[in-house]
Amino acid sequence: MQQPNKLTPFFENLNFERDDNTMVINFGPQHPSAHGQLRLVLELDGEQVVKAYPDIGYLHRGIEKMAENMTYNEFLPTTDRLDYIASTSNNYAYALAVEKLLGIEAPRRAQVIRTMLLELNRVISHLFFIATHALDVGAMSVFLYAFREREYAMDLMEEYCGARLTHSSVRIGGVPLDLPKDWIINMISFCDKVDHELEHTYNALLQENRIWKMRLEDVGVISAEDALSWGCTGPMLRGSGVNWDIRKEEPYELYGELDFDIPVSNRCDSYGRYRLYMEEMKQSTRILRQLVPMYKESDPQLMAHAPQYISAPKEEIMTQNYALMQHFVLVTQGMRPPKGEVYVPTESPKGELGFYIKSEGEPYAYRLKCRAPSFFHTGLLQEILVGTYIADVVTIIGSTNIVFGEVDR
Template identity: 70%
Template sequence: MAQVKNRLRPFFENITFDREDNELVLNFGPQHPSSHGQLRLMLHLQQEQIVKAHPDIGYLHRGMEKMAENMIYNEFMPTTDRMDYIASSSNNYGFALAVERLIGVEVPRRAKVIRMMLLEINRLMSHLFWLATTALDIGAMTVFLFAFREREYLMDIIEGYCGARLTHAAIRIGGVPLDIQDTFISQLKTFLDKLPQNIKDYEDLLDSNRIWLMRMEEVGVISTEMALSWGCTGPMLRASGVAWDIRKEEPYELYDEVEFNVPFSDKGDNFARYRLYMEEMRESAKILYQTIDMYAKCVKDAETELMAHAPKYISAPKLDIMTQNYSLMQHFVLVTQGMRPPVGEVYVPTESPKGELGFYINSQGGPYPYRLKLRAPSFWHTGILTDLLPGHYIPDVVSIIGTTNIVFGEVDR
């Protein structure tokens, strides 16, 4: 390496020259718009090429694991919203499922169908958001507006269901709090009927777009070994040649009853991940069509239960609470003191839009979890930047961060 002295040390904001060679350190973020939240990257550059990348996280650390140790189980549910806030129902669901496995309750079928609907709507919302923001980072403003328009529609549906657009808290331990509203199915159908055309619109804008292809093809290639070693899951892993989808391999809810494919690619580059997100949206739509039929069957069979019956852990329906003394007493105890799950531990993985979202809960029989570990996929999808970015150029950083689909509520927790 030629030792060229920086005789003139120009002052640039955000750039420091702290070595007597050509390497300069660029601080990318934490307030950079395309760093998708509070990511700070320290990039060591040779000209425009990155030789070393050092992701720095923790700017959004709120100590959720600590909070969980000081909250009763139901109290923690709204906190999980703030993890992956792009698809908050999937966090709610991951936590609810973990606690359900711990206490060993089975959720009624109708609740399962509603949960699946919410999960897939959340997946669509998340993927649309991913497409919008990534396309915006690369410069495709039209796709951003299109995708946000569709996402808005989904958010309206969710708002009709639970009253919230971003932090849903739409799932309870043991089921769902409410039945879906009357307009839910018709609105969803309207959306789903239009979705294939919408996806085609995005693809028409992007698939043969030269700028898009330059930023996507052969950029950010993750090999299978690297993806496995770094604990990549979800689309990040499937784009690298491993067709691993927890919905398919370790089915929860009614995912073993619905028909869907697990798209995967062995290219491992940005473009493969982009294609995967598009395909996954189509698969989600397929699942949603099937859940609509399943819901109709639930209505026909008069399966009205929405919460599991487990009086030790879960409050009785409102009607019982208001009419029966014993239910009221139980409800009072469960609200003021919280449920006390059995002594034991559980690790439950679910397929969130970003990857494997796992909840490890260690219960010592008290109303507070003794230890709760949140396994958020984005954490490792950020870590992989350490090994992925060296060799790439500065403009590629933006597209690589984009396709990793990291959300900092989840990375920092």
């Protein structure tokens, strides 16, 4: 028994042994398989979990509060810190919500670039998932191969926006930059690389791997009703046999024009979800290839024309007095969107990432609520962990693909 004193305090008032022969163990918040700052309190009967209590908040930074005290453009880089595995999807979801509030639309080329970045981020995020999930389960080499490809994707992101992790590569009303020279050629060779590696490395290492199947099959079973009721979205929902992808059902950006499939698994278990992630990467490269001709056909305009809300292009600011004045007001005071509220959902790699913005016509959002998919997937843990074995807990956490940047916000 620990002897608490003032310097070594005993915060947790937990009894680790009980009369009824169950044991309470504390998993995290510094556990390498907890994917960040997840603390799980598990009550065990032998090796079986009787009760699970996910405790979150160890990465709480008050991002929603920060949003209320920053102008709309100031807040955009903060959204990088939500799901830091795929920052552009957060930047984009926020920018789209503000654009819906303003009632503007990004020009065609910006849409093409955004869709490219979104799909590239989906590949980055899914590769990260495969890598860490396999590492949690015990397949070390997959981690090394998947991170190699992820590096190439991050090189592409770096070439575009200069950052590898916190991209801020989308602006409200468009994108800041056009694609650099040869970026598309590199992107296509990256797609070839990923397609090849998917088939010959990850699939070969995992798909029919006996240990992998034993660890994943029928582990973490979620029924379709449970998945809907607990607010699961993305691969967690499609892994339970519900065909729901916001890109297809409520198309935003260019997804309405693109030809891609939504994989659905009826297995409801971790293995089915793993297969979904692999298939979704293939669909992402398929989308990326389709976007290349669209990019070549588009006009070079990158930012929407809405002088009240968005600064004019640099040449106009430098040459025209009125554009300079508007730019000055927008930078010093921030844009003032219309009064009202919007909720805009997007399909991030993890699931439904939505931003609810309530505006009172001020340069600061009156309320911003970030609907993060991982938050609800963490809530689900208290349901699906019950009855499983302690060895499967790590598999299930890995399979939910939670990122604590967006759970705690």
